[in-house]
Amino acid sequence: AKEIHLASRPNGEPVSDNFRTVATELPSLNDGQILVRNIVMSVDPYMRGRMNDVKSYVPPFALDAPLDGGAVGEVIETRNDAFSVGDAVSHGKGWRDIAVVDGKGARTVDLSRAKASAYLGALGMTGLTAYSGLTDVAQFKAGDTVFVSGAAGAVGSLVGQIAKALGAARVIGSAGSPAKVARLLELGFDAAFDYHDGSVKEQLAQAAPDGIDVYFDNVGGDHLEAAIASANKYARFALCGAISQYNATEPTPAPRNLALAIGKELTLKGFIVGSYSHLAGEFSEKMAQWLADGVIEWDETVVDGLENAPSAFIGLLRGENTGKMVVSI
Ligand code: NDP
Numbered sequence: 001a002k003e004i005h006l007a008s009r010p011n012g013e014p015v016s017d018n019f020r021t022v023a024t025e026l027p028s029l030n031d032g033q034i035l036v037r038n039i040v041m042s043v044d045p046y047m048r049g050r051m052n053d054v055k056s057y058v059p060p061f062a063l064d065a066p067l068d069g070g071a072v073g074e075v076i077e078t079r080n081d082a083f084s085v086g087d088a089v090s091h092g093k094g095w096r097d098i099a100v101v102d103g104k105g106a107r108t109v110d111l112s113r114a115k116a117s118a119y120l121g122a123l124g125m126t127g128l129t130a131y132s133g134l135t136d137v138a139q140f141k142a143g144d145t146v147f148v149s150g151a152a153g154a155v156g157s158l159v160g161q162i163a164k165a166l167g168a169a170r171v172i173g174s175a176g177s178p179a180k181v182a183r184l185l186e187l188g189f190d191a192a193f194d195y196h197d198g199s200v201k202e203q204l205a206q207a208a209p210d211g212i213d214v215y216f217d218n219v220g221g222d223h224l225e226a227a228i229a230s231a232n233k234y235a236r237f238a239l240c241g242a243i244s245q246y247n248a249t250e251p252t253p254a255p256r257n258l259a260l261a262i263g264k265e266l267t268l269k270g271f272i273v274g275s276y277s278h279l280a281g282e283f284s285e286k287m288a289q290w291l292a293d294g295v296i297e298w299d300e301t302v303v304d305g306l307e308n309a310p311s312a313f314i315g316l317l318r319g320e321n322t323g324k325m326v327v328s329i
Contacts (some may be wrong), residue, residue, distance in 0.1 A: 001026055003066040003096035010051050012026040013247045013317065019310035022066075024096075032103050035077035035125070036088070038329045041094030042070035042304075043313040048246040057272055067095040070125060073107060073329075082107070082300060088108040090119045094276045097306050097329050112201050113288070121154055121324035122298040125273055125289055127288035129240060130158035130216075131283045132276035133164070138214045138238040142167030146209055147190060147196075147227055149173075150218030150243060152299075154324035157218045161296045164266060169305065172207045174200065174223065177318040186248050204240055211235075214275040225255035231264050239270040299323025 007020040021230065021315035029035055036274035047069060050061045060066055071094035075087040079101035091106040093099035109119045119300025121127065133155075134140045146163040149157040151173025160171045171182045173192045202211075204226045213235050227237065245252050261268060261278035290296040301321035303312035309327045316325040 001096060001098040002306055004306065004319050005065060006051060006061045006063055006067055008155065009053060010048075010247075012249050014048065014051065014310075014314050016310050016314070019067075021307050022250045026098060029077060029079045029100065032080050033076050034101050034103055036071075036089060036101050036106070036308075037094070038071045038073035038094065038097055039088075039116045039327060040072050040120065041309065041327050042125075043309060043316050043325050043327060045241060045243050045246060045311065045316065048317060053195065062131075064135055069094040070120050071099065071329075074120050080244055083135055088116065095306075106127065108158075108230050114291070117300055117302070117324070117328075118291075118298070120326055121214060121300060122158060122291060122296070123284060126154045126324055127158055127287050128276060128280055128283050129273040130155050130162055131287065132273060132279045133216055133238040133240050133271060134159050134162055134214070136276060136279060137240075137271045138216060138236045139267075140166065140168070140214055143169050144213040145170040145172070145210065146214040146216065147174075147204060147208060147212045147230070148171045148216040148218070149223040149227075151175050151184055151189065151192065152177075152239070152322050154300075154321075155240065156216070157184070157220050157299060158296065160189050161187055162290075163214075165236060165290055165295050168194050168210070170208070170210075172197060172204065172212070174203070174219075176272075179191060180194065180322060181321075183299070184302065196224070199226075201229050201300065204230050215239060215270055216240070220250055221245060221254045225257055228255055228257050228260050228264075229264070231260070231266055233264050235264065237268040239268060245315070253294045253324040284319045301325050303327045305329070 005020045088111045089106040148159045152175035170190045171187045181192045193203040209259045210230035215237045218241045221244040298324045
């Protein structure tokens with residue numbers, strides 16, 4: 001079998017030398033475990049934080065040990081009565097072709113309903129992040145004007161479409177290329193802009209002349225500052241990610257206008273999707289229906305081959321994906 005190890009900790013932007021592909025012997029299973037041949041794995045922005053040797057809400061990755069993360073695969077051997085050979089499962093042992101998985105860490109998924117990668121994207125952690133962040137953290141209600149950054153990415157593209165499906169008055173997205181902006185307009189966003197085209201603050205003010213009621217933040221920095229500037233009284237912010245800072249080697253200054261939150265009586269609330277698993281049932285039902293009805297479309301960028309997982313991850317941080325970045329194994 002093969003797995004990808006963290007060979008060294010990135011300083012700033014990760015490079016391929018930070019990763020190493022390692023051949024391994026297949027271990028024998030203990031009671032309760034299953035052997036899974038991975039079909040597809042996820043690369044996610046939060047993994048960048050785990051490559052630093054700092055304490056966070058998830059412990060750092062160890063050097064010279066396999067990375068891990070979301071994956072979907074097929075059970076090829078089982079010592080757990082809850083799983084049969086041939087079952088498809090979603091689990092946390094990505095970055096390898098064959099995984100020994102504790103049954104407690106695996107969940108059966110139905111590949112006749114949706115393909116494997118859907119359970120990493122729209123129907124998985126990504127979709128729940130968008131849904132719980134918008135509806136619960138930001139307390140979205142019909143008639144709101146919503147701004148989402150990182151809007152052509154996995155979480156962002158779902159946030160905008162869910163907001164439209166739930167009756168947003170206006171949805172505005174920002175993204176990193178003209179092609180992504182065009183895609184957002186196709187997906188039903190009312191306005192979209194490329195943040196490279198000038199000041200985010202000015203572009204947002206133009207796209208939201210009546211201000212915004214909800215900001216779903218995937219980017220941080222100047223995007224957050226712009227959203228504070230455009231916020232209406234009592235606007236709610238879901239702080240989901242700050243990808244503009246993940247490769248930073250120095251503390252970053254923006255937002256410089258946080259004091260505006262006082263007079264505008266803003267709510268800024270950070271969240272981690274793991275704390276919203278109680279919404280998973282309601283979310284999967286709604287999302288399955290939206291996908292079936294074509295109300296929500298879901299893009300993905302697929303990179304082929306486990307050995308290309310590091311370049312998929314590096315590319316994700318550079319914006320080489322539209323929708324969810326996944327690696328087919
Ligand atoms: P995406 O699919 O959105 O991929 C990351 C995107 O970030 C890239 O495609 C790129 O698009 C954009 N980006 C990279 N650098 C910058 C920059 N300097 N400024 C603006 N945009 C940048 O990833 P996800 O949908 O998986 O994640 C989106 C955000 O949500 C991340 O911040 C992530 O950490 C967060 N997240 C948080 C969770 C939680 O529980 N709180 C759970 C899941 C995700 P572009 O071309 O537009 O620049």
